[in-house]
Amino acid sequence: MPERPQALFAMTAQNVPQVFPPQVLAQLRESVRIDPTRVAQDFTDPRVRDTLARTEILVTGWGCPRLDAAALDAAPELRAVLHSAGSVKGFVTPEVWRRGIAVSSAAAANAIPVAEYTLAMILLAGKEVLAARDRLRTERAFPGWEFVPGIGNHGRRVGVVGASRIGRRLLDLLRPFELRPGLTDPYVTEAQAAALGVPLLPLDDLLRTSDIVTLHAPETPETRHLIGRRELALMPDGAVLINTARGGLVDHEALIAELRTGRLSAVLDVTDPEPLPADSPLYDLPNAFVTPHLAGSQGNEVARLGRTVAEEAARWVAGEGLAYGVDPAALEREA
Structure with a gap:
């Protein structure tokens, strides 16, 4: 049986046990040799240089150096980069593609909780x-059992901007x-x-035709x-804007001006800048609902990202190719 290829974690060290809990780490180790206590947070760190020189598969995540x-x-044996998060734009450079190194991303797995969050917000927004x-909370009085006109999800029009993985x-x-x-x-x-x-x-x-735009x-x-x-x-009038993509897609000054009229509402999980300044009107406007960029994988969801990488490593080692390979030609129009 051939020796398992050498792999190395490259991410913020504290994230390794979260993304790769014991069961997921064991699954990854069925395909590669990897030490969870040796993590490259800086590729010039002498403590990882020896392992890096022998590394064939780099398991990356949030905080990976460029x-x-x-x-x-420093990694002449490197053949594949398996990313345990979404976008690779922050650390993958053109040099990676020039050297023919394969890149995979767990973006499809990270799309699941974002889509779930969005669905929840659509349904909640439809019922106001x-x-x-x-x-x-303010009036401390139940409005009674009268029907509330204008709310409900039956037949509501939802406009999806972008057929991304999440879309x-x-x-x-x-x-x-x-x-x-x-x-x-x-x-x-x-x-x-x-x-x-x-x-x-x-x-x-x-x-023009959507009650809710997501x-x-x-960006x-x-x-x-x-x-x-x-x-x-x-x-x-009465429409709701939901943004779980990137804050820069929305002109916040224009949005604040529109929200102040009371004509629209907004659900924002991402903002520009992020976080918002402490004096941002978006914190206090009654028709703005702001959450702290939590739609993506959180808590027990991040292990799904690690499992995606473990499965991808098994395919790569078996010579089956990557199921979630990143296409450099399409990267410029992806998140």
Whole structure:
């Protein structure tokens, strides 16, 4: 039986036991030789240089140092980078691709809790639960059993901006509900949208016709402030904007101005900047619901990321290729 290839963790050391708890670590070790006490937080650290020189598989995560030419020169045996989180943009450099090193990401696994969070917020927003909670807290009086006009999720129109992994996962989660989803994405064809079971609309039309708009696009120079003053004005009265993607997709000054009118509401798990300054009006506006970037993997969910890497390592070692390989050509339009 051939010897298992040498692997090395490259991430914030305190995250290793969270992402790779004992059972997941044992699964990973079935395919590779890896020491959880030896973690590269700096590729120039003498304590990891010897292991790095023999490393064939780098298991990366949040806090991984940049894989520039100097780091790669120190890892001449490196053949694959298996990332136990979402985006690899923060540490993978063009030099990685030039050297033919394969890269995999657990972004598909991380998409699951983000889509779940978004689904929950869509359903809560449709029932105006957040505003009702605040009214009840302030007035300390139950409004009675009268029907509340204008709320409910039956037939509500949901506009999905971006057929990313999260956007597609969300569309799957929406299927059991009697909602009417639509999609906008410049890289999706009519036929692809039909296969996803949703109509494809230009952004302006999606904004005009959606009760809830949820953002799942990457932040690039083209998408920065994708939702600004003009786009917010297109949204119908009472509409809700949900952002679990990147804060820079939304012009926050324009959003604050629109929220102050009371015409729209917003659910923001990401902001620009992040965190918000202490005096940001978004903390206090009654129609803004802000959470601290927790839609992605948290708590017991992060072990799913480690398990994804362990399964990917087993495939790679068996010569089956990567199930979640990163395509460098598509990376510029991904998160």
